[in-house]
Amino acid sequence: MKNEIALHHPDAQGLLMAHAVDACVHCGFCLPACPTYQVLGDEMDSPRGRIILMKEVLEGGLPLFEATPHLDRCLGCVGCVTACPSGVPYGELITSFRGWSEPQRSRPVIQRLTRAAVLTMLPRPALFRVGANVGRFAKPLAPLLPQALRAPLDLLPNTVQPAQPLPEFTPAQGVRRGRVSFLSGCAQQVLTPNFNAATVRVLSRNGVEVLIPPAQGCCGAAAMHTGARPLALEQAWRNLNAFAPDEVDAIVSNAAGCGAGLKEYPMLLAGEGAANEVRAETLAAKVRDISVYLAELSADGGLEPFMPTSRPIKVAYHDACHLAHAQGVKAEPRALIRSIPGVTLAEVRQGDLCCGSAGTYNIEQPDLANQLGDLKAKNVIATGADYVVSGNVGCHTQLQSHLARLGSPIKVLHTIELLDLAYRGEL
Amino acid sequence: MNIFGRGKTSGNTSRENRRPEKDGLMTDPRTHTRPSEGSAQMHPLATELTHALGSRKVLVSAGERRMYSYDAIQMGVVPVCVALPESTADVVLAVKAARAAGIPIVGRGAASGLSGGAAPTQPSLVLSFTRMTELSIDPVRREAHVQAGVITLAISEAARPHGLVYPPDPASFRTSTIGGNLAENAGGPMCFKYGVTGDYVKALEFVDADGEVHRLTRDAYDLAGLLIGSEGTLGLITEATLRLSTPAKFTRTLMSSFPTVGQAAEAVSSAIAAGAVPAKLEFMDQACVNAIEDYLHVGLPRDAGAMLLVDTDGDDLETVEEELALVEAACQSSGGTVRRAATDTEAASLWQARRSVSPALGRIRPQRMNEDIVVPRSVLSEVVREVEALGVASGLKLVQFGHIGDGNLHPNILFDPRTESEEAVHALAQQIASVAIRHGGVLSGEHGIGSMKLEFMAEAVDPVTLACLWDVKRALDPQERLNPGKVLPRPGEARHD
Numbered sequence: 001m002k003n004e005i006a007l008h009h010p011d012a013q014g015l016l017m018a019h020a021v022d023a024c025v026h027c028g029f030c031l032p033a034c035p036t037y038q039v040l041g042d043e044m045d046s047p048r049g050r051i052i053l054m055k056e057v058l059e060g061g062l063p064l065f066e067a068t069p070h071l072d073r074c075l076g077c078v079g080c081v082t083a084c085p086s087g088v089p090y091g092e093l094i095t096s097f098r099g100w101s102e103p104q105r106s107r108p109v110i111q112r113l114t115r116a117a118v119l120t121m122l123p124r125p126a127l128f129r130v131g132a133n134v135g136r137f138a139k140p141l142a143p144l145l146p147q148a149l150r151a152p153l154d155l156l157p158n159t160v161q162p163a164q165p166l167p168e169f170t171p172a173q174g175v176r177r178g179r180v181s182f183l184s185g186c187a188q189q190v191l192t193p194n195f196n197a198a199t200v201r202v203l204s205r206n207g208v209e210v211l212i213p214p215a216q217g218c219c220g221a222a223a224m225h226t227g228a229r230p231l232a233l234e235q236a237w238r239n240l241n242a243f244a245p246d247e248v249d250a251i252v253s254n255a256a257g258c259g260a261g262l263k264e265y266p267m268l269l270a271g272e273g274a275a276n277e278v279r280a281e282t283l284a285a286k287v288r289d290i291s292v293y294l295a296e297l298s299a300d301g302g303l304e305p306f307m308p309t310s311r312p313i314k315v316a317y318h319d320a321c322h323l324a325h326a327q328g329v330k331a332e333p334r335a336l337i338r339s340i341p342g343v344t345l346a347e348v349r350q351g352d353l354c355c356g357s358a359g360t361y362n363i364e365q366p367d368l369a370n371q372l373g374d375l376k377a378k379n380v381i382a383t384g385a386d387y388v389v390s391g392n393v394g395c396h397t398q399l400q401s402h403l404a405r406l407g408s409p410i411k412v413l414h415t416i417e418l419l420d421l422a423y424r425g426e427l
Numbered sequence: 428m429n430i431f432g433r434g435k436t437s438g439n440t441s442r443e444n445r446r447p448e449k450d451g452l453m454t455d456p457r458t459h460t461r462p463s464e465g466s467a468q469m470h471p472l473a474t475e476l477t478h479a480l481g482s483r484k485v486l487v488s489a490g491e492r493r494m495y496s497y498d499a500i501q502m503g504v505v506p507v508c509v510a511l512p513e514s515t516a517d518v519v520l521a522v523k524a525a526r527a528a529g530i531p532i533v534g535r536g537a538a539s540g541l542s543g544g545a546a547p548t549q550p551s552l553v554l555s556f557t558r559m560t561e562l563s564i565d566p567v568r569r570e571a572h573v574q575a576g577v578i579t580l581a582i583s584e585a586a587r588p589h590g591l592v593y594p595p596d597p598a599s600f601r602t603s604t605i606g607g608n609l610a611e612n613a614g615g616p617m618c619f620k621y622g623v624t625g626d627y628v629k630a631l632e633f634v635d636a637d638g639e640v641h642r643l644t645r646d647a648y649d650l651a652g653l654l655i656g657s658e659g660t661l662g663l664i665t666e667a668t669l670r671l672s673t674p675a676k677f678t679r680t681l682m683s684s685f686p687t688v689g690q691a692a693e694a695v696s697s698a699i700a701a702g703a704v705p706a707k708l709e710f711m712d713q714a715c716v717n718a719i720e721d722y723l724h725v726g727l728p729r730d731a732g733a734m735l736l737v738d739t740d741g742d743d744l745e746t747v748e749e750e751l752a753l754v755e756a757a758c759q760s761s762g763g764t765v766r767r768a769a770t771d772t773e774a775a776s777l778w779q780a781r782r783s784v785s786p787a788l789g790r791i792r793p794q795r796m797n798e799d800i801v802v803p804r805s806v807l808s809e810v811v812r813e814v815e816a817l818g819v820a821s822g823l824k825l826v827q828f829g830h831i832g833d834g835n836l837h838p839n840i841l842f843d844p845r846t847e848s849e850e851a852v853h854a855l856a857q858q859i860a861s862v863a864i865r866h867g868g869v870l871s872g873e874h875g876i877g878s879m880k881l882e883f884m885a886e887a888v889d890p891v892t893l894a895c896l897w898d899v900k901r902a903l904d905p906q907e908r909l910n911p912g913k914v915l916p917r918p919g920e921a922r923h924d
Contacts, residue, residue: 002794002844025789027499028539032578032601041557042486042511043494043538052497053490066490085722086789 001026001051005058012271013096014058020093021055024048025086033083035354035372036073044070047080047090054097064101071097073368075361076225077321077354082328091326092267095224102227111364118360119228123218123235125163125189132160132190150366164193170200170210177207177297180288181243183253183262186218188393195393198420199254199290205423206297206304210252215242219253221261222359224268233272236265240279245286254290254416256322256329256392257359262287263327289323290416291391295332298339307425309342315418316346316385316410318376318399320392321354333391333415340422346383350375357398369398377402380410389413472528472552473508479520484511484558495553496546498538499599500797500879503546506533506553513558515632515640515665522663523638525552531908534659536576536607539599541785541797542877544611544658548912554663556606564589564671570629571669575606579613582669591671594621597873598782609664612656614873616707616738616781619832623873625655627670633662636904640665653899658875659910661903675740678706679751680774683758683765684731688712688815688827690761691733692808695831698757699804703750707738708832709781712815715828718787719780727780728764735763735831736781738774784828785837792824792841796856799880801835802868813862814838821855823847835872860886876914885916893918 005018030047031037037046044053050071056062071094078091107115121128135156142150166184180203184196200210220235239262243251253259265280288296297303315337323329338345356362356372380388380403388403388410390396399412413421421427469477473487486492486509495509496502507530510521525532535545535555547553559574562581566589571582579600582593596615597603603613609631614623630644631651641662643651654662685691691710698705711719712733720727728734735758739750755765768774788795802810811827814836818825829836838859840852860870860883870883888896896915900907 022793023789025499025786025793025795026497027786027789028537028599028602029783029786031537031539041560042491043555044491049494052494056490056493062490062493066488070490085719085783085786087722087787 001055003055003059005055008059009100013100016267016270017054017058017093017096017100020089021051023086023088024051026052027086029085030080030083030090033079033352035075035077035079035356036368038353039368039371040073045073047074047084050074051088051090051093054093057101058097064104068101068105071101073365075321075354075356075358075372077358078325079321079352079354082325082352091264095264095267098225098227099229099232102229114363115226115228115360118363119223119226119231122222123186125186128187129160129163129190132156136160160190161193163189164197166196166200166212168212168214170204170212172207172209173204174207176209177301178249179209179211179247180250180252180293181211181213181245181248183216183219183239183251183255183258184212185253185255185258185393188255192393192396192414194417195254195414198414198416199252202294202416202419202423203252203290206294208297211248213242213244217242219258219261220268221257221264224261224264225359229268232268236268236280240265240276240283243283245283248286250288250293251283251286252288252290252293254391254414256289256320256327256390257394259287259289260322260326289327289329289332289391291323291333291336292327292329294336294419298336303339304423306340306419306422307427309340309422309427310425311342313343313387313427314346314383314385315343316348316380316383316388317415318348318355318380318388318390318395319351320390320395321358323391324352329391333389336415336419337389340418340427342427343422346385348376348383348388349379351379355395355398355402357392357394359394362398370402373398373402374405377406377408381406381408385410387411387413387418389415389418391415470507472524472530475524475528476508476510476521476552479524480510480512480517484513484517485509486511492553495535495538495555498535498540498543498545498877500541501543501546501877503543503878504549504551506547507550509553509555511555511558515634518554518634518663518665519638519640521552521554522634522636526636526638526906526908529908531911532659532663533910534575534606534610534663536604536610537578537599537602538607539603540607540611540875540877541799542611542871542875542879544875544877544910544913545607546878548878551911556604556665559606559665564591566591569671571671573605573667573669575604575609575663575665575667577605579603579605579608582671586671590673592674593627593669593671594618595624595627598785605667605669606664609655609667610658611875612873614830614835616709616778616830618873619708619830620704620706620740621672625652628652628655628667629670630668631655631664632666633664635662636906636909656875658877658914660900660914661909663909675706675747676742677744677747678738678740678774679747680768680777681737681751681755681758681765682727682734682768682777683737683755683763684728684734685758685761685763686732687812688733689808689812690763691735692811692831694735694754694758694761694763696804696807697761698754699832701753701757703739703753703757705737705750705754705832706740707736707778708754708830709736709828710734710811710831710836711736711781711784711828712826714791714824714826715784715788718790718826719783721790722783722787723776723780725776725780731764736777738778785839788826788839788841791826792843792847794842794844796840796842796852797874797879798838798856798859798870799835799872799874800838800859800863800868800870801833801872802863802866804834806866807831807834810862810866810868811836814859817855817858817862821851821858823851823855825855830872833872834868878913881913881916884914890918
């Protein structure tokens with residue numbers, strides 16, 4: 001689409017946005033792939049509409065406030081990127097746009113406080129653990145609180161599980177086949193500590209040494225996607241300094257959103273100097289989702305055999321948007337699940353559609369998040385599966401909460417937890 | 428009548444060297460941007476409609492109105508307000524209010540059209556039908572009852588549990604609405620064997636320019652036929668009763684690659700001459716193949732000069748296989764390499780690839796001018812060769828694909844307006860149109876005329892017929908309030924350079 005964005009914004013981030021808009025031919029193939037268009041049915045809540053809104057704002061033809069209600073409803077699921085034949089990097093466009101527009105916005109006090117609280121606590125497991133414990137006791141008061149405070153409380157677990165600290169180095173069992181650095185994430189250390197423990201166990205069992213660099217921190221995805229660019233940059237610097245991509249076979253993540261976040265560093269650091277851009281590229285090139293790393297290992301000599309399940313088990317696989325759409329990972333987790341003897345894989349209807357979790361979306365757009373969560377839970381229930389597995393902590397929490405609301409007994413696991421249970425003979 | 432129907436190749440005028448008007452044909456003309464935007468004052472019609480329909484069904488802000496100014500090819504004029512009717516009664520209210528205010532009305536579905544049909548040419552009320560999505564299937568009568576905003580693919584999805592299917596399959600069928608398909612008389616790959624949208628219409632409901640509701644069947648004067656393909660210029664289609672059919676029991680798919688476009692076209696002519704009636708018969712050249720391959724990575728032959736994608740289907744497996752063998756032999760004798768799809772999944776991914784061609788071309792250049800010519804099958808190979816040669820001679824990026832089975836080709840000129848001359852693009856488009864006309868073809872197969880093909884229409888229709896079309900238009904819309912500036916050029920509007 002013809003645009004004059006580069007004239008108004010000749011910097012690196014501006015050029016990135018201009019190129020994204022250039023690629024759009026406004027064909028509308030993205031419309032059915034967009035969760036908010038599915039729910040709301042209006043053009044301005046579709047990817048095509050949002051691209052044109054951003055273009056108009058960037059060119060000065062439309063005031064920002066006209067566009068923000070619709071841009072804020074975007075989950076950032078990038079389902080539209082998968083559906084786009086002309087290759088529009090929509091994720092880069094909306095992320096850069098949010099980084100550019102956020103400093104110009106005035107948000108209500110309560111929204112600013114919630115945002116600050118989330119972005120301060122999420123990346124700090126120790127602080128988040130305290131917050132979660134306090135929040136747990138505030139839960140019964142939720143009905144009395146305003147919506148802006150109720151939504152974050154909803155997301156907190158009813159019980160906070162004990163921490164499972166992991167060593168900086170875990171040796172490979174048997175013959176050493178690989179050496180990886182592991183991104184241990186932040187919120188999930190508190191919400192779902194078993195994800196990381198299971199990841200390290202499965203890697204080690206398959207002959208992989210696991211390093212957990214202690215200097216690492218939050219990947220910065222939450223900050224990046226909410227427009228807090230300075231914070232995102234600060235977090236990215238920390239990880240660029242903590243990880244040494246040349247010394248390992250891969251930098252492994254077990255959270256779809258975080259893996260995708262690391263892969264977005266080249267975009268985040270665009271315009272921060274050529275040397276830094278190269279560092280970001282080098283790190284991003286080494287990032288693998290745990291399912292992809294295991295699939296590569298499997299292709300290169302196989303995995304340690306799984307114990308057969310005690311009875312036939314049906315497992316539904318839920319595509320996390322930041323795996324399926326942002327990283328293009330769909331086949332690998334499915335292949336791993338199918339390789340467990342006794343497990344059959346079930347597909348979820350409308351599987352390409354986001355579950356409505358999407359980072360801080362639950363907190364900022366609770367109505368839409370709930371509608372999408374409810375739709376997803378119903379589609380999962382319709383599979384008749386015993387378990388539903390996914391590769392992302394946000395989806396995990398959303399699935400748990402909406403399945404529970406509908407009274408479903410389906411258990412929610414991370415893909416790696418399923419593999420771990422299969423190794424332990426506990427399926 | 429139906430001079431512009433798919434596969435029809437009736438006579439055309441052969442006046443030469445006419446240059447189409449720029450704004451009518453190009454994507455993204457900058458001439459019509461941002462009128463009346465930024466003004467905080469609501470248009471009186473917006474106030475009136477908000478009162479009549481409720482604010483939930485009316486969009487008034489500058490940003491939201493702008494979202495209803497374009498389709499999949501053309502940026503149009505920002506509407507004065509947008510109504511989102513939920514029933515025929517809402518449409519009636521909106522039409523009457525617009526009539527009283529003297530404001531034109533443009534109907535809009537999902538805006539996936541490729542001729543500018545839903546992009547206003549002047550400040551208008553846009554009626555978006557996306558909330559009119561009631562759909563029911565009558566399996567005994569084999570009918571679907573649909574409101575205008577139903578997504579095309581949803582009809583087949585709802586019919587499938589009853590063992591029924593709705594065959595018309597425009598490439599955008601996951602996005603497009605049935606109202607838009609009816610207004611453009613949309614086609615698709617399946618239409619070669621099974622007919623276009625209009626062939627499935629049993630009855631229509633529409634609201635006329637005065638806000639009166641009409642219910643039409645196909646008997647007596649076929650007024651439903653008149654509304655089909657009228658692009659919202661005669662009335663606003665609100666509901667339809669569609670014929671459903673039973674899906675073929677067996678389908679077989681093959682892909683054939685050829686060194687040159689001419690050989691692919693020869694294979695088509697000889698396969699059909701040999702008696703094969705494929706369900707789908709699609710063509711794309713090397714640039715198209717590579718653009719799709721960049722998107723989907725399905726293993727298409729990047730080195731081939733052209734490829735054909737063919738389905739044969741039917742209830743008798745032996746006949747289906749025989750027809751496929753006929754096509755296969757024709758491809759091989761024209762120098763093609765044939766590969767049969769081994770599984771349904773492989774066939775599905777090949778057809779997804781075909782549906783992605785048009786938007787995937789955005790990967791090559793940011794803008795394009797698309798054509799929609801239909802030529803007799805006997806001259807296909809001459810036409811594709813001549814068009815290819817014109818592209819090479821022009822120095823512009825020209826690609827070809829289309830529903831070659833019924834002679835419907837989409838030459839697309841891809842260009843970057845920052846570095847390439849739009850004059851040259853127009854000149855090439857005109858040369859391609861001349862090739863089609865010289866070979867006894869027509870200029871619009873399935874995309875509709877809209878505003879993009881208005882100039883072509885002026886050339887292709889003789890003055891007597893055009894006067895007759897205007898008589899029809901004036902009988903139903905004397906004030907010219909329904910989608911003005913579309914389909915019909917004014918008499919004498921054709922340019923004589």
